Amino acid sequence: MARMVRGSQALRMNILAIVVGVIAGLGAVVFRLAIWVFQSAFYGGDLNPGSVTFHFLRIPELFGWLRPLGPWRFVVVPALGGLIVGVIIMVTTREVSGHGVPKVLQAILARGGRIHPKIAVYKTLASSIAIGSGGSLGREGPIVQIGSAAGSYFGRFVRRKSFTRTLVAAGSAGGIAATFNAPLAGIMFALEIILAEFYLRNVVAVVLASVTATAVARPLLDFTATPGVRQFLVPVHFELRNPVVELPLYVLLGLLIAVGGWAMVKLLYGVEHVTDRFHVPFALKPAAGGLILGLSALLTGLVLHKTPLQAATWLFGVGYDTIGSSMRGELVLVVMLLLAVMKLIGFSVSVGTGSSGGVFSPALYIGAMLGGAFGVVVHSFVPGTASPGAYALVGMGGVFAAAASAPLTSALIIFELTGQYTIILPVLLVCVLGSEVAQRLLKGGTIYTQKLRDRGFTVQERRIGSIEDLSASAVMTRDVDTVSADATVAEALENFRETSHRGLPVVESDGTVVGLVTHRDLGRILPRPGRARSGTEHAAPVETSRPVLDVALRDVRTSRARANLLSVIDVMESTDQEHVPIVNEDGTLAGIITQRDILDAYDVPPVA
Numbered sequence: 001m002a003r004m005v006r007g008s009q010a011l012r013m014n015i016l017a018i019v020v021g022v023i024a025g026l027g028a029v030v031f032r033l034a035i036w037v038f039q040s041a042f043y044g045g046d047l048n049p050g051s052v053t054f055h056f057l058r059i060p061e062l063f064g065w066l067r068p069l070g071p072w073r074f075v076v077v078p079a080l081g082g083l084i085v086g087v088i089i090m091v092t093t094r095e096v097s098g099h100g101v102p103k104v105l106q107a108i109l110a111r112g113g114r115i116h117p118k119i120a121v122y123k124t125l126a127s128s129i130a131i132g133s134g135g136s137l138g139r140e141g142p143i144v145q146i147g148s149a150a151g152s153y154f155g156r157f158v159r160r161k162s163f164t165r166t167l168v169a170a171g172s173a174g175g176i177a178a179t180f181n182a183p184l185a186g187i188m189f190a191l192e193i194i195l196a197e198f199y200l201r202n203v204v205a206v207v208l209a210s211v212t213a214t215a216v217a218r219p220l221l222d223f224t225a226t227p228g229v230r231q232f233l234v235p236v237h238f239e240l241r242n243p244v245v246e247l248p249l250y251v252l253l254g255l256l257i258a259v260g261g262w263a264m265v266k267l268l269y270g271v272e273h274v275t276d277r278f279h280v281p282f283a284l285k286p287a288a289g290g291l292i293l294g295l296s297a298l299l300t301g302l303v304l305h306k307t308p309l310q311a312a313t314w315l316f317g318v319g320y321d322t323i324g325s326s327m328r329g330e331l332v333l334v335v336m337l338l339l340a341v342m343k344l345i346g347f348s349v350s351v352g353t354g355s356s357g358g359v360f361s362p363a364l365y366i367g368a369m370l371g372g373a374f375g376v377v378v379h380s381f382v383p384g385t386a387s388p389g390a391y392a393l394v395g396m397g398g399v400f401a402a403a404a405s406a407p408l409t410s411a412l413i414i415f416e417l418t419g420q421y422t423i424i425l426p427v428l429l430v431c432v433l434g435s436e437v438a439q440r441l442l443k444g445g446t447i448y449t450q451k452l453r454d455r456g457f458t459v460q461e462r463r464i465g466s467i468e469d470l471s472a473s474a475v476m477t478r479d480v481d482t483v484s485a486d487a488t489v490a491e492a493l494e495n496f497r498e499t500s501h502r503g504l505p506v507v508e509s510d511g512t513v514v515g516l517v518t519h520r521d522l523g524r525i526l527p528r529p530g531r532a533r534s535g536t537e538h539a540a541p542v543e544t545s546r547p548v549l550d551v552a553l554r555d556v557r558t559s560r561a562r563a564n565l566l567s568v569i570d571v572m573e574s575t576d577q578e579h580v581p582i583v584n585e586d587g588t589l590a591g592i593i594t595q596r597d598i599l600d601a602y603d604v605p606p607v608a
Contacts (some may be wrong), residue, residue: 010201013163016154017170017205021212024147024174028213029220031124031143032179038132039317042077071301071308074134075294078316081133082290085126085355086283092122097286097354100127100141102451104148104172104194109452113164115152119145126356130286134316136293136346137357139179144194144358147175147213162573166205169194173206174213181218185413186210192406193448238390239422246385250394250426253374254433257395260340260370261402261438264363265447267344269454271352282354289353293346300342304335314339315346318361326372326392327418333376340369359447363400371395386423393418394426401431402438403447410435472568473561475601476582476591482507483548485514490544492517503579503594506552511588513581515552522551558583561590565601568593 044061066073089097095116100123107115127142151171155164169190177186190206191197240246275285293315301311314322322339325331331339347362375391393414401410410431415421439446445453481499483492485508495504496519506515557571558581571580572595582591 009158009160009163013158013166013201014205014208016157016167017151017208018212020147020151020154020167020171021174021209022216023150024143024171024209025178025213025216027120027124027146027150028143028175028178028217031128031139031146032221034124034128035131035139038081038129040132042081042133071298074297074308074312074316075291078134078290078294079287080290081129081135082286082288082350082353082355083283084133085130085135086281086286088122088126088129089286089354089356090282092126093119095119096122096126096356098141098451099138099351099357099359099447100145101172101193101358101448104145104168105448106452107148107152108165108168108194113152113155113168115145115149115168117149117153120149123149123356127358130350130355130357131317133290134293134312135290135350135355135357136315136317136319136343136362137350137355138318138361138363139358140176140189140360141358142356143175143179144172144189147171147173147209148194150174151209160576165195166202169202170205170209174209177210178213178217178221180413180417181214181221182413182416183210183214185409185416186213188409188412189406192409193404237422238386238393238420240425241386242384243425245382246426247429249378249382249385250429251433253371253391253395254398254430255437256370256374257367257398257430257434258402258437258441260366260395260399261363261404261434261447262441263344264347264359264366264399264403265438265442265445265450267348268352268359268447269450271348272451275353285353286350286355289349289355292349296342296346300338303338315342319343319365320361323365323368323392323396326368327389327396329372329387329389331369331372333373336369336373336376340366340373343369359403360400363403363447364396367395367397367399368392369395370399390423390426393420393423394430397427398430398434402434405435405439405446407431407435470565470601471561472559472563472565472582472593473591475565475568475597476561476593477597478591480505480581480589480592482589483517483552484509485549487548488544489522489546489548489551492548493522493544496522505556505579505581505589505592506548507589513556513558513583513587513589515549515554516556516577516579516581517548517552518579521553524551553577556581559593560585565593565598569598572598 041062043063063073063077066076069076095103096119104115107113123142123145127137131137131139148168148171151167151169152164155167158164172194173186173190176189177183187206187210191202195202278285297311297315298308300315301308326336343362343365347359351357351359371394372388372392374395375388378385378391379388397410397414401407411424411427414427415424481495481501481504483495483504483506485506503516503518505513506517507513557575557577559568559571561582561584568580571577578595580593581589582593584590
């Protein structure tokens with residue numbers, strides 16, 4: 001019976017994952033439309049929104065009112081957008097600020113995946129204004145928060161918290177898949193970053209949401225500014241021409257990329273920590289960030305002898321056009337180096353001052369500029385190697401992998417955004433190497449988890465390998481207190497008082513396990529405190545003479561002493577049992593494992 005209930009719950013979760021995928025796909029369309037609306041309103045046709053082109057809409061151009069300001073309008077508009085976003089955050093919730101993914105991780109870690117649905121509405125509005133006004137931000141953080149809010153809402157229709165967390169991850173996968181037209185990357189993002197675990201149950205729900213969201217969004221976004229299904233159209237196919245010569249060069253690029261990822265994390269949270277020290281109205285902080293971003297664009301134009309419009313086109317928004325230029329070899333060395341530095345600054349002040357947007361697109365941008373600059377140097381001194389565009393493409397995925405410690409997600413999304421499978425080996429090499437080196441530099445933190453670590457959350461990767469190396473016998477308590485199968489409720493209560501345990505196995509006289517009684521089971525039949533005093537009626541007498549098996553869990557799941565600890569965790573996950581009796585071959589009790597024992601095996605302090 002228990003297995004049938006669990007199976008029906010899993011089926012319900014998978015159906016809900018499809019519904020979440022539909023909502024995430026539509027949410028991605030609405031979000032990209034909102035970005036286009038606000039960017040068209042702020043800048044008219046002067047800046048490419050890098051999102052969607054809707055020629056049938058006519059948006060009033062606010063930017064036109066500011067043309068008398070000359071170049072300074074590129075400073076005023078980002079500051080104005082930051083001020084509006086700051087006001088929205090002040091009157092709604094601070095959950096809207098920042099790049100979104102840490103908020104989702106916090107909900108999973110601390111609240112069982114609960115995210116209020118209104119977050120999706122507020123985040124869509126704030127992030128679209130932030131990006132549309134020129135904020136140096138990405139789309140992935142907001143759409144992850146939007147999709148996750150949908151998953152959390154539908155999680156109320158399943159009973160288990162683990163299923164709710166899975167639906168939250170499914171929503172994030174659907175959002176990523178739909179907004180980037182990258183279903184594989186959406187799946188890996190949810191498994192590698194949001195859940196950090198690869199149970200088949202999770203994979204099925206995440207895949208269903210990702211596929212559904214992509215199917216919903218792709219026809220609606222087929223009129224994008226970039227024709228076809230690829231975000232970046234590169235006229236040539238990059239490939240590894242001479243592995244003996246080029247692979248060592250990519251190793252060097254991986255080291256450079258690791259430094260770039262490290263710099264993103266350190267500068268972002270450095271700006272955030274400095275901003276937190278200023279006790280001013282919150283709305284002024286993202287406005288200041290927009291002001292600094294605009295000034296950096298003007299400075300870039302002066303240094304490179306370009307117009308303010310050209311500099312703004314390079315640095316404002318998601319920056320996909322500039323990334324494409326680097327892969328096509330249209331930018332020179334000095335330009336790419338300066339743009340990498342200025343994008344790093346612009347991104348840090350945009351997110352670090354409290355605006356609303358993601359970190360993925362800035363990471364791609366910085367990686368493309370660093371990789372492209374590295375490629376120019378290599379191509380000049382080592383003839384016969386790949387073009388600078390190949391190094392730009394590889395670097396594009398490497399910086400995100402380094403900053404987020406997500407090499408598989410990075411490699412997949414680069415493949416899906418560009419279609420360049422022929423250069424997958426260098427992409428994998430640089431992503432893995434950059435991630436490993438950056439993790440050592442950051443001492444375990446990532447751009448998504450560092451904020452949580454600063455707030456005292458214990459965030460660590462699931463050490464599945466080490467858990468599999470442990471057997472149940474290495475963790476279980478052998479000297480087990482038990483309740484006799486012929487005991488009464490009164491005797492069980494006395495046993496609980498004497499031992500202070502929360503759950504005890506029920507055993508026959510020969511030691512065979514026949515049930516499990518918990519403090520919660522007995523609490524269901526005990527009178528609540530104050531019940532007798534709340535009215536004129538006396539509390540119903542407690543039938544303490546009842547057999548304990550009447551209230552105990554009879555369909556108890558057990559495990560064997562030689563089983564690995566991961567299988568015991570699976571029992572707890574699939575049944576919500578907090579105690580798993582460990583039995584011998586003949587069914588007699590050998591020990592017991594509790595959630596506290598599992599946490600001790602992870603070296604994580606148990607939650608009180």
